[in-house]
Every structure is written in C-alpha cells, then in structure tokens.
Amino acid sequence: MKVVAINGSPNKKGNTHQTLEIVGEKLKETGIDFEIIHTGHKLIHGCIGCGQCVKNRDEKCSITKDPVNEVIQQMKSADGIILGAPVYFSGVPGTMKSFLDRAFYVAAVNGGLFRHKVGAALVTLRRTGGSSTFDQLNHFLTYSEMILATSNYWNIIHGRLPGEVLQDTEGIKIMEALGKNMAWLLKMKEQTKDSLSAPEQGQRVLTNFIR
16 A cells, blocks of 8 residues: 655655655554655646546646646555645645646546545644645545545644754644554555445536526
8 A cells, every 4th residue: 555645845855744754654654655745846837727637537637747647647546645735824835736726626527536545634834824724735635535534633733944843742743643543544444445335426416606
C-alpha cells in the first residue's frame, strides 16, 4: 500500500513538509509506502472552465503545461492521499487551490478516481486561520467520497520559521495520531476488500436554485 502527500507550500522543506514527514513516519512504521509530492512551488494555472475534461473523460485536464495531469495519475494509483497546506489569508495558497480545483474535478468526472481512497488533510500556520483552511481542504476529500482519517484534535500545527512546528508538542502528537489512524484504516480496508463489497456509485443529480 502507498500514501501520497501533496505539499501545497511554496517552501519545499518548510513546516508543511516537516509535518507531512511526521505523519509519514507513522505510516512507514506499519509498512506503508509514503511519498511527498511538492506542487506548491510550481506555476499551476487555475481551471478555465473549458469543459474538456467532461467531454473527453481521458483522466486529463486540457491544460498540459504544468504537472497536474502527472500528479493526478500518482494520486489515482495510491491507496491514500494527504493534502498539506500552510495558511495564506485564512485559506490555502493560490497555487494549491488551482491544483486542487483541477485535479479533483478531473477525478470526479472520470468516474471518481479518488472514491473510497483514505484521505486526510493537515494545516501549518503561524497564528490563526487554521480551522478555515483545514475545512477548505476537507471539502475536496468529502466531495470525492473519500474515507476520512482523523486524529484526536483538528489536524493543525503551529510554527512560523521552518522547523518551528517541531516545537509544537501537542501538534506533533496530533499528527502522529493521524498517521496511526490512517494506517489502521488502510489496513482494515485492505483486509476486508474480498469480504465486503463497496457500495455502488450512485447517479448524481445536479440542480440549482431556480429549477
């Protein structure tokens, strides 16, 4: 089994990366492969609403000059996905939002590529805005019918300069518990795959507020 973690921070080895490593260590202790994919420093375009992913259904976004399509396939092949982000103005950084909008929409319109994978989100920040950013990340996971791994508190850890999250004792324990719980869910899912069938995917009905 394998978990891929999306590092949405512009800083490759900053607090978000270090926090993902804390969770990853607990996964690796149980024999689960773990990889961090750094996307936060890339030039990633936002969705342009062209509808080609819906029309083509080839598991690709029409924008091909950034790594989104490659990472979609890495996420598709994984058993678990973690979204990690720093807080920018009480939300996820713009580059990560662009990545998530495109990747998760492509996954949705292609039959639910991330459906029933084990997912988790975590947030790093200096002071405040953690809960709103954590909520924003969870929207993508729940929209995709993923199985949410949780901890013993919200998955938020504090630190400003790189490495300061390692001084947040409570935050570290939260992330360690997240890693253990995610590993347990992954192994439980693996052990029951032959004895318990997943529910069939229902047909979505789209409405708006005028009809």
